[in-house]
Amino acid sequence: MIRITKIFTFETAHVLYNYDGKCKNMHGHSYKLFVTVKGKPINDMENPKNGMVVDFGDIKTIVKSEIVDVWDHAVLLNALSPHKELGEDLEEKGHKVIYCSFQPTCENMLYAIAAKIKSKLPADISLAYLKLHETENSYGEWFAEDN
């Protein structure tokens, strides 16, 4: 088994409802996401993907369409809180709003990212690990063996 990793960045705003610190205010991060998948490299001279667990380009396509293109330059808010109305107001004024069914912390974003990626991976490839940096010094990790 081999693990391969692709790294993504996206610029996203979020706001933490009822949080007791500065992040209760709407603010943004340059998120950095590490996506690691595992599988056996293809061993077939006739296959154009010979030697690969999966083409890095295929991971890019999945993560871009499921996460990066959806969350980039959007604001994530907790739709189960009064921030839903804040989102509706912003949307009305032309802003890109993502309504989450969770508090948009690094931890919950990792759960959402894992679910979205897992649903799109080919059967013989599995999601092994995710790392999501909110800042250079703050990040969360998702391990397949813990979940």
Ligand SMILES: Nc1nc2c(c(=O)[nH]1)N=C([C@H](O)[C@H](O)COP(=O)(O)OP(=O)(O)OP(=O)(O)O)CN2
């Ligand atoms: N466990 C978590 N704690 C915090 C989260 C989170 O998602 N999970 N999020 C925030 C804020 O949104 C934001 O990320 C600020 O975090 P923090 O590391 O405290 O921010 P700094 O600006 O101090 O970051 P430095 O990199 O140290 O400059 C808060 N907590």
Ligand SMILES: [Zn+2]
């Ligand atoms: Zn934040």
